[in-house]
Amino acid sequence: MESLVRPIDLTRVSEDLRTGAIDPREYAAATCERIDHLDGVVQAFVPETGRAGRLHRAAEALIASGAEPDGGRPPLFGVPVGIKDIVHADGLDTRAGSALPPEVLRGEQAVVVDRLVAAGALVAGKTVTGEFAVTAPGPTRNPHRPGHTPGGTSSGSAAAVAAGMVPLAVGTQTIGSLIRPAAYCGVVGFKPSHGRIPTDGVLPVSPTFDTLGVVTAGVAGAALAAACLCDDWRPERAGSGAPVLGVPDGPYLGFAEPEALAAFEEHVALLRAAGHRVVRVPMFEHFEQEAFDLVIINLYEVARSHAGWFDRFGTSYDERTAEVVHQGRSIAESDHAAAMERRDAFRDRLAAETDRHGVDLWIAPSATGPAPAGLESAGDSVMSLPWSGAGLPCLTIPAPRPPGALPLGLQFVARDGDDERLLGWAPELERALSPQETVTVGNRKDNA
Structure with a gap:
């Protein structure tokens, strides 16, 4: 069986998309091909009819926005992103891994998705979550060994990145729902300080703890995403020297x-x-x-x-x-x-x-x-x-x-x-x- 673990370096692919070395339409098509090829086993994404056409149209609209290579393209220009399925995204149902009618759960697009779109990202689709991001696992499998769990309720996001379906995914953590699956799947997970990314448009679990975060292949990619998503991000605050x-x-x-x-x-x-x-x-x-x-x-x-x-x-x-x-x-x-x-x-x-x-x-x-x-x-x-x-x-x-x-x-x-x-x-x-x-x-x- 071929390896299911092929994480993609977000910083490299984002640079290639910004500079024009990769066409976002071609990359969107390749993303859909990877999902179609791998997700029958991994089951990281919520099934979607017409994903390829939707992503192609989004990439076309991005190109038509007029941003030229090396001339002001935003940092995540053309980057496909997986969105945990408790986070509202326009044009996609929110089911939260549940059997409830999707119209019951409907809501306005989440601020985190607005920020991704403003940074040039394309929504690759919804990633699987355990039911309501509480405790019951979803169907996602660990790309390293499909017979093993991928972890908590951001399982789809972690597995999608580990399998190289997308270079970036959004997850949430109430207790351990992002850090643990990222660790189990062998990728980087970053959970910011509580409230640093607004949770408007995200189905609540426990608001005292609920926090949005990201999954990437490496720490440089996490920093790139955090700078686009966190409130009042100031690079000059970055740590220097060796931490204790x-x-x-x-x-x-x-x-x-x-x-x-x-x-x-x-x-x-x-x-x-x-x-x-x-x-x-x-x-x-x-x-x-x-x-x-x-x-x-x-x-x-x-x-x-x-x-x-x-x-x-x-x-x-x-x-x-x-x-x-x-x-x-x-x-x-x-x-x-x-x-x-x-x-x-x-x-x-x-x-x-x-x-x-x-x-x-x-x-x-x-x-x-x-x-x-x-x-x-x-x-x-x-x-x-x-x-x-x-x-x-x-x-x-x-x-x-x-x-x-x-x-x-x-x-x-x-x-x-x-x-x-x-x-x-x-x-x-x-x-x-x-x-x-x-x-x-x-x-x-x-x-x-």
Whole structure:
């Protein structure tokens, strides 16, 4: 069987499209051919009749806009982008991986799509999401091994990039729905600070945590996309010098599988060898209570987000999503308010510890281990829980692994609002973790 893993460098293809080395009509046609060829196995895209004609017309309109090569073409000119199917895009239904009638979910085009279009991008189509981006997995398969999960509810976006169907995809993260699938699929995932990309036009899950982000093959592509999508992006804020990296020792890291934790320590050693200062800090002493508060907030808000739909269409929900809604409905408003207060205190403690130890970036495994076998579970989101709960910017970079093993990701987490610094440091961090396929994890040759 031919390899399904052929990620495309966004920075290179965007440069070729801007300079005229590639015709956007030809690239749009090639994109549709790749989707047609690969998606029968990967199932990253929501099926669409007439995709090729729609994309050709969009590329024609882009050319007719008059922007000349090297003469003002926007940064994502002609770049096809996958859009997670809880994000409204004009001309395409939003189904959210559900059985609800699409007219019930209809809404105005999302601000993030407006910004992509303004940057010259073409909407390649909707990428598959788990139902309502809550918990029930969609049909997407991991391009590295189709019998393994691609991860959480941004699974279609991560798999589409890993398989080279598109060089850029938009996902969302409430707890771990973007970082984990990007790690499982061996690509880069970037979740900005909460609120940095407006969520107008996106179906809500838990608004306290919901964050839009991007999936690309490399960190330079993530920075290119972030500059187009984030509010008030200022390149001059980019980090310089070598960041101080913090390892959050304690109960949190104990949730990683033993082999993933062994790999993490080898990745830390690589960063040290590249000249990065690493400090180990006892953290999250009361992690179970802190995690419980974040789960309470999430469940309560999911139930409120679905109040109208669930009353009308509850029998059409996947039983796993329905159970989340029922759990959320059992939580009192006062319990949610108390959990929010404790969450704010948690954010303050985390910020204080970050400052006290001079940490620029926290580092941790992106997931508890490699992608599990089977498609019934999307894996565990716990490695993203504290960072998403605090609304911090997170980046997962593919990390070294044994030959033939499933991907592992290393997660880097910055202070709130330090998105530019995080992505400014990212190229050097990416280089420190290359080449891949070289690390022995524990005593095994394969993580599967």
